[in-house]
Amino acid sequence: MQIVGVEVGGGSPVFSYTLAHGEDPHQRAWEEGYKVTRPLSATGTVEDLTVTLQVTPHGRRVVPRGPQRTRTLVRGLRLDDIDPVRRQRLAAYALIVSDRGILATEFSERTAVPGMWSLPGGGIDAGENPSQTVQREVYEETGQHAVVRQFIDIQTDHWIGLAPNGTVEDFHAVRLIYAATCHWPNDPVVHDAGGTTADSAWISPERWRELPWSTGAKSLLTRHAPTQIRLWRWEKRQRLA
Incomplete structure (x- = not known):
């Protein structure tokens, strides 16, 4: 995935690079002398994806921090004894709001965090752009039809853990986050049964803090x-006016 930093939308890049395994775009931008102010776009398919970030000079002294810290999720695992498979996974997720609240998904027993809740989404398939991934994954995990609005964030995480098939992976999660809506919300249903999603639900805006969210989703x-x-709520008032 190519990361491009610009100071104004449509301006010339102030930096451009291919996101390395374990690298975080916010940290890399800081070490280039810039602070990320907001994401602008994610274009192309998973094979040639380019993410453009709006940045501003931070004017601070830069002390390189090195690679993103790697967490170990397997109890008792000694990294000296194994050679984990390196995997960088590009994925797209959505923060979806409707008349029924915020759409959430619960992790299944096939994951390292069963019972925790997150935002709907998943890995970008071959030939897909991130918006298409959001629409497909939201339907598979919740049965809802998402209307993608805006690219709002990029988030990364890096850990050593077990894949659902038992493989020990050096896993670099790269998540593109979108704001979306659902004009015709209904009772959620998980179509992709037996996968990493155990359940899905609409959560009241007043109650979302009560759920046990994953760290990234929270x-x-x-x-x-x-x-x-x-x-x-503003758009709803405008529609009813």
């Missing part, structure tokens, strides 16, 4: 849910 909701809820 961070995204804390940052973006208030704005997206206010926007949805």
